[in-house]
Amino acid sequence: MSRPQSQAEYLARFVPPSVAGLNRRSLLAGAAGTGALLGTGLLAGCGGSESDSGAGSKTVSLGSNASDPTPKDVLAKVTAGFQSSSGIQVAINTVDHNTFQENINNYLQGKPDDVFTWFAGYRMRFFAAKGLAGDVSDVWGKLSGFSDAFKKASTGDDGKQYFVPASYYPWAVFYRKSVWQQHGYQVPKNLDELNTLGAQMKKDGLNPIAFADKDGWPAMGTFDILNLRINGYQFHVDLMAGKEAWTSDKVKKVFDTWAGLLPLHQPDALGRTWQEAAQSLQQKKSGMYLLGLFVAQQFNDNEQDDIDFFTFPEIDSTIGAKALDAPIDGYMMARKPKSEANAKKLLEYIGGVDAANTILKNDPGTLVANTGADTSGYTALKKKAAELVGSATEIAQFLDRDTRPDFASTVIIPALQQFIKNPKDISGLLTSIENQKKSIFTS
Missing domain, CATH: 3.40.190.10 (Periplasmic binding protein-like II)
Incomplete structure (x- = not known):
């Protein structure tokens, strides 16, 4: 995750679209709390056809808000690694970061991709509570390298996990x-x-x-x-x-x-x-x-x-x-993915060491959530930042993500x-x- 260079970039990448201007507030008013339609076009999910959901399916779709060059390139490399190791093809549906956030409600209520980028904390818990996200607790059973605080930030109100962390900054x-x-x-x-x-x-x-x-x-x-x-x-x-x-x-x-x-x-x-x-x-x-x-x-x-x-x-x-x-960026699964087995395989890979190392190698400005990653290239400041978050008992997601x-x-x-x-x-x-x-x- 590269750092914001300007107010506009921060708004686009870390702050909810409603903060960016009054014209967006009318779009979002009430949407996050009621599940109401945003009144704008759906994000076009690119999940496969119903026939893709069989055991022999070799595809999975990923809805991504990583529209800026560096994170887009990093995600492409991560999914390439997954494709190489699993034989499963990933169809990435990249949408402008702001547009993705503005339309997330409609997107999840329509025909979303199997897996999608999102944020930990309240934003995750809201969609999980509304039944608009899939339970990935079994994926967490296969993951290692995450502190209890990261797991807590990935857990819904019902005690199940709905999120897999990728990167963060304290x-x-x-x-x-x-x-x-x-x-x-x-x-x-x-x-x-x-x-x-x-x-x-x-x-x-x-x-x-x-x-x-x-x-x-x-x-x-x-x-x-x-x-x-x-x-x-x-x-x-x-x-x-x-x-x-x-x-x-x-x-x-x-x-x-x-x-x-x-x-x-x-x-x-x-x-x-x-x-x-x-x-x-x-x-x-x-x-x-x-x-x-x-x-x-x-x-x-x-x-x-x-x-x-x-x-x-x-x-x-x-x-x-x-x-x-320490706001955490990561991935969630749709409530009814076309290819649930493949979606969970992708999330397991994204939460693993290989994906974390790919992120580190291609985006030196990023702190990765998985502690098993090779952080030898971290500066002293980044090493200390990682240690700070690793020792945290609880991780809040920053006010505009927690409400x-x-x-x-x-x-x-x-x-x-x-x-x-x-x-x-x-x-x-x-x-x-x-x-x-x-x-x-x-x-």
């Missing part, structure tokens, strides 16, 4: 080693130490925490990590699913804690892109930056060894600091930006979020 607090060595900074172990460190950075003339939210999505990462640290993984997941109230004392504590940290954040965040905030870290004007691993792309090649990170520190000792955001797309884009983005602009009326803000949540989640 969120953490990044910094420059040379700056920290110069000032003698130490990695904070809890919130008090983080505040003390931030105060010292201010005295030293640095922005303690680089920050940007012009594009709407980066602040979601801050909310996520604070909620995970204060209230734990299960509460966070339930809140994202509309099962917990935003007006609860637990959520209020998240925003109260965030308000206390805002003075340490780079000011005027709403007018700054994530790239510009990353450049302030690169230029040694900021001391830390909470973002995804793709932040490294803003550093020159000769600066890569100067980048390091730590997971956001503990806030509640009874909850700890083992949960994190309904329309709720994330039309409610959460403006609400978080309003909070950043004016953090004083937290109760009013949370009441507004809760009222809108009830309307959206019951529609």
Whole structure:
């Protein structure tokens, strides 16, 4: 998985289509929660005819959102490896990434491909709960090299697995080693130490925490990590699913804690892109930056060894600091694939070491989910990132993947930006979020 180069690319590849513009929100409104038709054309599944479903079938179809050159090429090589080892031909139905996401509901209710690309977490669980995805628990029985956290992120509400992970990228607090060595900074172990460190950075003339939210999505990462640290993984997941109230004392504590940290954040965040905030870290004007691993792309090649990170520190000792955001991309199976046996063979291959090694060889910017892959080519930063995710007890998928797309884009983005602009009326803000949540989640 290559990293986003611009706001447009991020929107196209990591953020739900509803975030990209109001014109898409009308398409998605209600779709994720009710299973309603999107009102646009179906993605054209290219599964075989009914006769293909027999035991002697040698074909399987794959619906792919990997429309950008690098991931498209990588998938072609992975499926070529599967074809060579199994003798089963893979018909890839590649669709523009945005179009794929916008039409996923209709696609799965129509005649989808046997296997399709998708995301772990809420997005996976929703379609599994609606009966629009196939149970692949028996495939998981043949897989190895995945942590319990990856399996949990692949598991539906009924305890069965519906997803096979392929790649991911973690969120953490990044910094420059040379700056920290110069000032003698130490990695904070809890919130008090983080505040003390931030105060010292201010005295030293640095922005303690680089920050940007012009594009709407980066602040979601801050909310996520604070909620995970204060209230734990299960509460966070339930809140994202509309099962917990935003007006609860637990959520209020998240925003109260965030308000206390805002003075340490780079000011005027709403007018700054994530790239510009990353450049302030690169230029040694900021001391830390909470973002995804793709932040490294803003550093020159000769600066890569100067980048390091730590997971956001503990806030509640009874909850700890083992949960994190690490969005996972992977594959699911249609509810009634034309060639179920071949679909499961393909998923088993995709989840295996050979496929992971093919991904690594052809896309050096990717972290693969299978720990059995040959990661000798990883940089020190990527090795540490892989170790961080491997040690995580729970993996969240990032706010806009862990909840309904329309709720994330039309409610959460403006609400978080309003909070950043004016953090004083937290109760009013949370009441507004809760009222809108009830309307959206019951529609």
